[in-house]
Amino acid sequence: MLLHVIARGKIGRSPEAELVERYARRISWGFKVTELPDRGGVIPVPTATPVRTVALDERGKQLASTAFAEILGRWRDDGVRETRFLIGAADGHDAPLRDGADLLLAFGAATWPHMLARAMLAEQLWRATSILSGHPYHRDG
Template sequence: MLLHIIARGKIGRSPEGELVARYLQRITWPTRLSEWPERGPGKAAEPLSPCRLVLLDERGTALSSEDFAALLARWRDAGVREARFMIGAADGHSDAERAGADLLLAFGPATWPHLLARAMLLEQLYRATTILAGHPYHRA
């Protein structure tokens, strides 16, 4: 299953960008990062079918790492070919976008900077894929 992160804005050369690059290299599942402009329509390849759409949203559901891994495993085992993770611009996602999502995912009730949200999402994807691969899992 392809893990596809679509984020508004360019991360460029920054400490956050280094974290993103590090986790992109560590994830063993097929992974793609697409960056869209801050405003206006973004352009991404047509989603692979079947596809699940996850929006990062502070009003969403906070999942433990184990529950997140289990969700990815269920989707993978059900034949989902792509999981799209959308990180919106500063004004977040529209009501229509939220209504069309398969999951609204939150990293707790706090609002996180979008550049950090990218790194946090990739870390959780890395952690989930290592849990599913049977690697030792540490809560620290």
């Protein structure tokens, strides 16, 4: 299954970009990042079907790493070809996008900078795929 991060804003060359790259290299599944401008731009049409959409949103579910991995594993096993992870701009996502998402995901109650959220997502995707492959490194606590 392709893990496709679609994020508003350019990460450029930054410590956060280095973290995203570090975890991207470790992910054993297909992984792709698409950057959109802060405003405007069109979310790309899915290249595969079926597709699931996860929107990072402060109103979303806070999931343990194992629960997140279970969801991705179930979607993979159900034949989902691509899961798209949407990271919005400073104002977040509009209601239609949130309503259309298969999952709203939050990284806790705190507000995170978008570049750091992208790095955190890459780490959680690496962790989830590691859990699903039986890799021993992982903790929920």
